[in-house]
Amino acid sequence: MATPNEVTFRLSRCHSSVPRARAVLRAKLGEWRAGQAAAADGELVLSELVTNALRVPVPGDRLVGVRIECRGRGELLRLEVSDAGAGRPEVRRPGGLDKGGRGLLLVETPAHRWGVDERRAGIGKTVWAELLAPGIDPAPAEVEIAAVTVRPGQCVRAWGAWHTVRAVRSERYASGGLAVIIVLRDGGPSLRLDAAEPLTVRATAVAGGRVQPIAGSVIPS
Incomplete structure (x- = not known):
């Protein structure tokens, strides 16, 4: 594998x-x-x-x-x-x-x-x-962000593997709380999470020492 x-x-x-x-x-x-x-x-x-x-x-x-x-x-x-x-x-x-x-x-x-x-x-x-290949890094950094901040194109970790996000939508619980539905590009089951629930995404360092999420790469089929 x-x-x-x-x-x-x-x-x-x-x-x-x-x-x-x-x-x-x-x-x-x-x-x-x-x-x-x-x-x-x-x-x-x-x-x-x-x-x-x-x-x-x-x-x-x-x-x-x-x-x-x-x-x-x-x-x-x-x-x-x-x-x-x-x-x-x-x-x-x-x-x-x-x-x-x-x-x-x-x-x-x-x-x-x-x-x-x-x-x-x-x-x-x-x-x-x-x-x-000096400088090549096969292990991208990872960072946890709130589910509500995930965006299409980002790479998220779920069920022990990386998946590219196709779409994100939100809906209200009957109690008034906010749920986030994350649709994955590979056709697997969507993720349904509380808005504040942490989710691991691939990330890269940027100027000023901050870390920001990056989109996953797409391999042609």
Whole structure:
């Protein structure tokens, strides 16, 4: 099961899968508050790895697997792309007039290290790259706020997991008290809480030492 410091997903074998992979990485790096340099290098490397995997001949309509992980705290960003094809990719040194063959060169240059592993389950291989990513934080801060102050787009913790808020409405109890109904984006049961009841949300530090809630990132389906 994925943890807060990783995300895994599968891609169909089509050209739109490359921008989709970049979008997922961009959302995750935004959640981890990665710097611009780390984000740019990560998107470049992941694009090349996915592009190479899509070009590999495979049996049937096999999907491409992607795994994004932050290792340590502000240390390494690991990108893995798995395909069902045979063989091992090698870095080519194309000449100045060659139009292709530079994919792994574009991976090798920004990467701290990279390699190829056989898949532990199933056929094929996993090509991976690790990039230095100083300042990346896989564990966003958390803060408790009153339920009545929760807003759509924020990430709240309920039933042991994080959920993105789709909508919030309030209604009066017969006794006159205020109840808050929080509708979740994943379609799970809504939360019904007293207005003053505390709820844990993801947060980030801002200027002046104050802590404010932030919205959760959305991973394309």
